Amino acid sequence: MTAPRAFILGYPVGHSRSPMLHGYWLRTLGLPGSYGLADVAPDALPGFFADWQRNGFTGGNVTVPHKVAVVPFLARIDATARAIGAVNTIWTEDGDLVGGNTDVGGFIANLDHLAPGWDAGSRSAVVLGAGGAARAAAYGLLGRGMHVHLVNRTRENAQALAEHFGAGVTTHARVDLPELMAEAGLLVNTTALGMLGKPLLEIDLAPLPQRAVVYDIVYVPLYTPLLQQAAARGHRVVDGLGMLLHQAVPGFTRWFSAMPVVTDELRALVEADIRAKTPGA
Ligand SMILES: NC(=O)c1ccc[n+]([C@@H]2O[C@H](COP(=O)([O-])OP(=O)(O)OC[C@H]3O[C@@H](n4cnc5c(N)ncnc54)[C@H](OP(=O)(O)O)[C@@H]3O)[C@@H](O)[C@H]2O)c1
Numbered sequence: 001m002t003a004p005r006a007f008i009l010g011y012p013v014g015h016s017r018s019p020m021l022h023g024y025w026l027r028t029l030g031l032p033g034s035y036g037l038a039d040v041a042p043d044a045l046p047g048f049f050a051d052w053q054r055n056g057f058t059g060g061n062v063t064v065p066h067k068v069a070v071v072p073f074l075a076r077i078d079a080t081a082r083a084i085g086a087v088n089t090i091w092t093e094d095g096d097l098v099g100g101n102t103d104v105g106g107f108i109a110n111l112d113h114l115a116p117g118w119d120a121g122s123r124s125a126v127v128l129g130a131g132g133a134a135r136a137a138a139y140g141l142l143g144r145g146m147h148v149h150l151v152n153r154t155r156e157n158a159q160a161l162a163e164h165f166g167a168g169v170t171t172h173a174r175v176d177l178p179e180l181m182a183e184a185g186l187l188v189n190t191t192a193l194g195m196l197g198k199p200l201l202e203i204d205l206a207p208l209p210q211r212a213v214v215y216d217i218v219y220v221p222l223y224t225p226l227l228q229q230a231a232a233r234g235h236r237v238v239d240g241l242g243m244l245l246h247q248a249v250p251g252f253t254r255w256f257s258a259m260p261v262v263t264d265e266l267r268a269l270v271e272a273d274i275r276a277k278t279p280g281a
Contacts, residue, residue: 006255007060007186009048009090013039017270018061020058021248023058024269025260033058033256042069049073052097056129058255059091061248062099067132074099084135088247091254103136106247108144111186113246113262114238116215118145122185126177128201129190130157133217137190142168149180153191176181181207187230188215194224196278201226205233217243221278222271231254241270 008018012035017276022035040048042065049070064071071077075096081087087099087156105281109116125141127134130152138161140149148169152158160173172180181187187208193201195218203226205214217260220238227237245262 002035002056003256004058004255005033005056006035006058006251007038007039008035008063008226009037009060009066010063010271011041013037014065015277016063018245018248020273021245021270022025022252024266025252026256027262029256029258031258035060039152040066043072045069049097059089059251060092060255061251062088070099072099073097080104080139083139084132086132086135089251089254091251095217096139099181100250101136102247102250103133103142103243104143105250106167106243106245107133107137108140108247109249109262110216110240110242111238114242115215115236118186118213118236119146120208122183122209124149124180124184125186125188126192127188127190128149128152128203130154135161135189137188137217138165138169141186141188146186149181151177151182177203177209178269181205182209182213184208184212185212186215189224189226190217190219192218192268194218194226196220203229205229205235208233208235210234216240219244220274222274243269245270272273 002229007059008016019035026033044177070087077087077099084101089100089102122241123146125146126149127137128151141148150158150171151174162169162171189201192198213236215238216224217240222239230237231237
């Protein structure tokens with residue numbers, strides 16, 4: 001039997017840290033197999049799937065800009081990918097290609113890991129953003145019985161997300177943030193703001209109750225200005241790196257038939273890489 005081969009499919013994809021983390025698990029678990037980059041332009045996607053057998057792929061991850069475009073090449077997608085409307089993980093079942101979305105599980109597992117009991121108090125979460133990551137966050141939070149208050153630069157995008165998920169998600173204007181924050185148990189940034197090279201997220205955390213957790217899914221830099229402000233005010237903070245690490249677990253388990261663990265050593269390895277390549281991270 002040939003060793004399993006997995007990939008991260010994107011365009012461009014050279015910046016991805018997925019090969020580093022899957023490579024770490026293959027090495028430390030002593031498993032045969034490989035995980036490589038699949039840098040595939042949109043017009044080359046049909047050819048990529050036509051060559052699947054010849055390349056001997058077991059499955060892989062999917063990132064920007066292919067998360068929706070891969071769906072027509074798959075036999076089916078799971079319930080989470082249907083709810084989110086995007087696929088980030090592909091595997092094979094009885095010869096069929098199946099797509100799923102593990103960002104939801106990664107988002108929640110990271111929160112449970114770094115801020116246990118985060119959902120013990122207020123059932124109200126404020127989510128900034130309305131893109132793909134916000135969909136994953138909203139779906140995960142709804143699954144934990146939270147009400148999601150969405151605030152986004154483009155209100156129509158937030159409204160489309162709220163319509164998709166129903167009554168558990170409501171949209172609000174930015175001026176409503178102080179009032180929303182005063183009732184919240186969780187504040188999440190899912191926008192690109194605060195990321196290296198992007199504008200800062202300008203927000204005053206003063207109205208947020210002390211018990212509220214602040215979660216930023218941006219992980220370059222690791223401790224964004226939002227998290228620094230939150231930590232200085234005494235809030236428990238959750239950074240985005242763990243979401244990346246936890247979302248990788250189900251894919252690895254399917255492709256390589258062994259369940260990996262998100263260890264402090266793995267986190268330190270990826271953190272060191274981010275710091276080495278990010279001035280001031
Ligand atoms: N930690 C992880 O594992 C993980 C996973 C996925 C994503 N992420 C990170 O999450 C961020 C969002 O990813 P995504 O896939 O959701 O992207 P996306 O679908 O492109 O959505 C981007 C979101 O950011 C908002 N935004 C962008 N620029 C803005 C600006 N200048 N001012 C205000 N709002 C702005 C957009 O608002 P509009 O609707 O108004 O355009 C939208 O809500 C990225 O930084 C990504 O790296 C992290």
